[in-house]
Amino acid sequence: MKFVISGGGTGGHIYPAIAIANKIKHQLPSAEILFIGTKEGLESDVVPNAGYEMKHITVSYLRRSISLHNVKSGFKLMKGFFQAWRILKDFKPDVVIGTGGFVCGPVLYVASAMMGLKTIIHEQNVFPGLTNRILSRHVDVILLSFQEASRFFRYPQKLVYTGNPIRDAFFLIEDQEAKNHYNIDSNQPIVLVVGGSGGSSKLNHAIAQLLTTSKALNYKLIWATGKNHYHKVIEAFDDEILRNHMIIPYIDDMPYAVKAADIVVCSAGAITIAELTAAGKPSILIPKAHTAENHQEYNAKAMEEKGAAIMLKENQLSAEILDENIKKILGDSKLLESMKMASRKSAKDDAAEAILKEIIRL
Numbered sequence: 159m160k161f162v163i164s165g166g167g168t169g170g171h172i173y174p175a176i177a178i179a180n181k182i183k184h185q186l187p188s189a190e191i192l193f194i195g196t197k198e199g200l201e202s203d204v205v206p207n208a209g210y211e212m213k214h215i216t217v218s219y220l221r222r223s224i225s226l227h228n229v230k231s232g233f234k235l236m237k238g239f240f241q242a243w244r245i246l247k248d249f250k251p252d253v254v255i256g257t258g259g260f261v262c263g264p265v266l267y268v269a270s271a272m273m274g275l276k277t278i279i280h281e282q283n284v285f286p287g288l289t290n291r292i293l294s295r296h297v298d299v300i301l302l303s304f305q306e307a308s309r310f311f312r313y314p315q316k317l318v319y320t321g322n323p324i325r326d327a328f329f330l331i332e333d334q335e336a337k338n339h340y341n342i343d344s345n346q347p348i349v350l351v352v353g354g355s356g357g358s359s360k361l362n363h364a365i366a367q368l369l370t371t372s373k374a375l376n377y378k379l380i381w382a383t384g385k386n387h388y389h390k391v392i393e394a395f396d397d398e399i400l401r402n403h404m405i406i407p408y409i410d411d412m413p414y415a416v417k418a419a420d421i422v423v424c425s426a427g428a429i430t431i432a433e434l435t436a437a438g439k440p441s442i443l444i445p446k447a448h449t450a451e452n453h454q455e456y457n458a459k460a461m462e463e464k465g466a467a468i469m470l471k472e473n474q475l476s477a478e479i480l481d482e483n484i485k486k487i488l489g490d491s492k493l494l495e496s497m498k499m500a501s502r503k504s505a506k507d508d509a510a511e512a513i514l515k516e517i518i519r520l
C-alpha cells in the first residue's frame with residue numbers, strides 16, 4: 159500500500175506525522191510512504207533524518223487586505239496546488255494523511271476535493287488550526303486528540319478520538335540508558351529546558367538570567383534554545399557556564415533528552431506534553447502567550463490540575479521564580495514521585511495504534 163503524509167512548519171505538526179509513519183512501517187513493512195513538505199520548514203531536516211523520502215511544494219498565506227503580497231502569494235499558492243497534484247498523480251497513494259500546518263492545505267485539498275482520494279487529518283490541539291478547519295469539509299476522517307475539540311467541527315460522523323501519536327522511543331528508553339547516552343555520570347539532577355520546536359524568547363531570557371546571576375546551581379541543564387535564538391543566547395555566557403551545562407540550538411534526539419531529565423521546564427505545546435506524559439516526567443509548564451485561543455494555557459492548566467505540572471504564566475516568569483519552583487520539586491522526593499506518577503497516568507499510550515486502525519479501515 160502507498161501513503162502520502164503531509165504536515166509541517168513546526169515540530170508539533172511534524173513529529174506526529176513521523177510517529178504515524180513509524181507505526182505504518184512497523185505494521186505494514188512493505189508500505190511505501192512519501193512525505194510532502196516545504197523546503198524552508200523544519201520538516202526538510204527532520205523527515206529525511208527520520209529515514210523518510212520527502213517531496214517539496216511551495217506554500218504561502220494570504221493577508222486579510224488587498225496588497226501586492228496577496229498577488230504574489232496567490233501565484234505561489236496556485237503553484238503549490240499544481241505541485242501537490244503532480245506528486246499525488248505520479249505516486250498514486252491509497253490514503254493521504256495530513257497532520258496540520260500550511261503545507262498540508264494544498265496537499266489534502268487536492269487529494270480530497272479534486273482527486274477523490276481517501277483522506278484523513280489529525281488535529282493535535284483542543285482548538286483546531288485554520289488549515290484543518292478548512293479541510294474538515296472535504297476529508298473522509300478527522301482524528302482528534304481531545305474530545306473537547308469535537309465542538310469546533312461541523313461533521314460529527316467524521317470524528318474519531320485517538321489522542322496524540324508520539325514516537326515509541328518515549329515509552330521504551332529507560333532513564334538510566336538516556337543518562338548514559340549523554341555521559342551523565344554525576345548525581346546532579348538534570349533539568350531539561352525547551353521552548354517548543356522554535357524555542358521561546360521569554361523562557362530563554364529567564365534561564366539566561368538564572369545562569370548569570372546564580373552560578374552555583376545544584377542541577378545541570380540540558381537546554382535547547384531554539385535554532386534562531388542560539389547565538390544571541392550564548393553571547394552572554396562564560397566558559398564555565400558553557401562547560402557546566404549542555405546548551406544547544408536544537409535537540410535531535412528528544413526521547414533521550416526527556417528520559418534523562420528529572421524535570422522538564424518547557425512551553426505547553428500538545429505534542430511536548432504527550433511526550434512528557436509517556437515518559438512520566440514532572441514539569442514546569444510555561445504556556446506561550448498569544449497562541450490561537452490561548453490553547454497552551456488550557457493544556458498547561460489541565461496538567462496542573464492532574465498534579466503532573468506546575469504552570470507559570472509568561473508574564474510572571476523570572477529567574478527567581480523558576481529557580482524556586484525547580485528547587486521545590488527537586489527538593490521534595492514525595493512531591494517529585496507524585497508528579498511523576500500523575501504525569502505517567504495522563505499518557506494516552508495507544509494513540510498511534512488507534513490512528514493506524516482508522517487508516518486501515520479507510
Ligand SMILES: CC(=O)N[C@H]1[C@@H](OP(=O)(O)OP(=O)(O)OC[C@H]2O[C@@H](n3ccc(=O)[nH]c3=O)[C@H](O)[C@@H]2O)O[C@H](CO)[C@@H](O)[C@@H]1O
Binds near residue numbers: 168169412428
Ligand atoms: C506557538 C504555537 O502555536 N505552538 C504550537 C506548535 O508548537 P510546537 O511546534 O512547539 O509543538 P510542541 O511543543 O507540541 O512539539 C514540539 C515537538 O518538537 C520536538 N522538539 C522540540 C525542540 C527540540 O529541540 N527538539 C525537538 O525534537 C519535541 O520533542 C516535540 O515533538 O504545535 C503544537 C501542536 O500542534 C501546539 O500545541 C503548539 O501550541
